[in-house]
Amino acid sequence: MPKNTEQDRLKSPLAKARGHGSAHHGADHWLHQKITAIANVPLVIWLVYSIVDLKGASYGEFTAWLAAPLNAVLMILLLISTLYHARLGTQVVIEDYIASPCLRTAKLIGIRLFFFAIGVACIFSVLKIALGQ
């Protein structure tokens, strides 16, 4: 740890702490992970219930189900919340286990693009089915 300089002495404790976490940022990441986790609990229970209910559904039955406004809205909320939660979670796993800065940065960019692409594909599909009815 470097010795305290005159400049450091004049900094507030918050300013000293800023940027010194393992990921060089504050509590936002943790907070977002927790908020999406809370949202995921009821949404995921709804999803599992729906999958059990829809098992072996025909194309007509499935599209009619997804076209119901409540189901379409819950599905889009679920996709946003779980995919954002997944991006935050895999980010921590990469930050913990990938030591090489080059590879780490590449993977961190990769997961952002990956989950964004998955999200766009899923939400576009839901909207096409829901609005196409």
Place this chain on the structure above:
Amino acid sequence: MMITVRKSHHSQTKGLRYNMSNTPTKRVPRPLSPHLQVYKLPLTALCSITHRICGVGLSLGTILVAAFLLAAASGEGPYNTVMGIASSPLGQLILFFWSVALYYHLCSGIRHMIWDTGRCLDKNTAMRTNYYVIAGAAALTVSTWACAIMTL
């Protein structure tokens, strides 16, 4: 800590003087911390890594969710193809592991939320709640599949 050391590494560091201060002096061989290979992981640690493995598995599973929704949006033919795969033994096996991972991550995640409030963090409570998490995940998985099979 509930850690059993399988192999002693103490002999390696015997007779060394540790430099505990922050001032850089001459290079002193520091004691090496015994790492994962020599630990018998306690159940709490196994539960912790399982939470991560399930999370990564569920993240990869979003590819299949996207594939299903894209197929459904593409029309009846592609929908029937993916529904056929989902109903096949392989598809059912994937769905089973998906449900296990989901329920484990859910139960373990709820424990994380309780931990975040500062409760249940001591070693013995953590050990006891390990069993609650495992039992909860197992009960939810079994009841979901029982419901699915009984309402066929």
